Amino acid sequence: MSNTIVNEMKIVKAESSKIQDVDFDNIDFGRVFTDHMFSCDFKDGKWQTPEITPYQPLTIDPSARVFHYGQAVFEGMKAFKDDKDAVWLFRPEDNFNRINISAKRLAMPEFPKEYFFNGLETLLKLDKEWVKKGDGNALYIRPFIIASEPAISASPAEEYKFMIICSPVKAYYKDKIKVVIAEKYSRSADGGVGFAKAAGNYAAQFYPTKLVQETGFHQVIWTDANTHEYLEEAGTMNIFFRINDKLVTAPTSDRILDGITRKSIIQIAKDNNIEVDIRPVTVKEIKEAAKDGSLKEIFGSGTAAVVSPISAFKHGEEVFDVVEPENTYHGMFKRQLMDIQYNIAEDKHGWRYKI
Incomplete structure (x- = not known):
């Protein structure tokens, strides 16, 4: 793995891609994930330095408040690739605004716009090959925020984790x-x-x-x-x-x-x-x-x-x-x-x- 710092974001690239193991013609919605993920922690009253790492399991305390009090919000987005290999998002500012509206309602800290778009763009550039051309093909993008603070206490957490993961998809419902x-x-x-x-x-x-x-x-x-x-x-x-x-x-x-x-x-x-x-x-x-x-x-x-x-x-x-x-x-x-x-x-x- 190679470690770099770009625009105050730590990037750790995967040693190799798992894309060659994926059958893109027969893929279940939301079960296969790309090579990298974005994350950023909220501690001491502020969002810390974001990072992109290889997609991997999280280590989280069993007493993390998300498990006990349900502080969790998310978004659903898609990236599309045109015939000239350009990758496009659709109305991403609406998703950014809505995840912060959701976060505010659950007493969670709002995520900075610069971090959101910089992380999203960098992640998609790294995993561009996972966005496939063709009608109905897309890369589903899941930003989410969870309360990560280890404390069984019925009040808003003081620590959170913001993440973005991506999954190549086809149609969600194939029939009426x-x-x-x-x-x-x-x-x-x-x-x-x-x-x-x-x-x-x-x-x-x-x-x-x-x-x-x-x-x-x-x-x-x-x-x-x-x-x-x-x-x-x-x-x-x-x-x-x-x-x-x-x-x-x-x-x-x-x-x-x-x-x-x-x-x-x-x-x-x-x-x-x-x-x-x-x-x-x-x-x-x-x-x-x-x-x-x-x-x-x-x-x-x-x-x-x-x-x-x-x-x-x-x-x-x-x-x-x-x-x-x-x-x-x-x-x-x-x-x-x-x-x-x-x-x-x-x-x-x-x-x-x-x-």
Whole structure:
């Protein structure tokens, strides 16, 4: 290994790459990781010198507060490679802002912007060969912060670890999915942490999701905690409905994540002169639209999933198939979004970020 200091960042390069051992045509989402990782510790009231090292296990005390009090937040990003071997990020400043919003909500220190972008760029340059060309290929990037201080005391930690790891990926959902509308369980509540990418939000989803998967469905459409009358998110995605030719989605709130793909789809819809209605959406309304034929599409959006069509939904004992028109919004949105991400189409909103 070679040790260097670049821009006040310690870099220890891997002696050799493991990339030759990876079958990129048959890869499970999020199970293979690149050669290097970025880390930075928060101690004595400030962030220390960041470093990039070979990807390796961590040594962490069993009493680290993350294990006992759940101080953990994360982000999901992707890097894309165009036909000229240039690597691009998509709206990374939104990810940077959101991880600090999440951190603040969990009483964690915000991470410096210079460290974030310098670490991200250096890491991607080192592991550039892991970003593969081709439609659907990407490098998934996972920044996260955990409370690392060894102390079993129910209060915010005084030590943290910020890290970035990367994983080559293909599609998250290969087929259309079927969902169940929640009637009992809730993802989040007013005044809670639903708007943050807190690790515990996802852990709390696993059990109700497991229950619906046992019945042949894939995900849960979450409803409001008070009445279960309003539709909010689909599994790990924001959710959209096409009613006739109008695109409808719920507004962000304390309960709903401000999805970056969601915001991009709303803008792309407007660019295509599609009417977008951002408002509370009731279960009753969507069921009635399914019955009278005005419900044309349901789809979810997210960094991992990009755009995922929903073929059927269940509420109570009723199951509704979603019969799509020939030319779908979700297909158009996904294509136009990916063409921007892969540097194929014009980026008139300045979303791309070149590495």
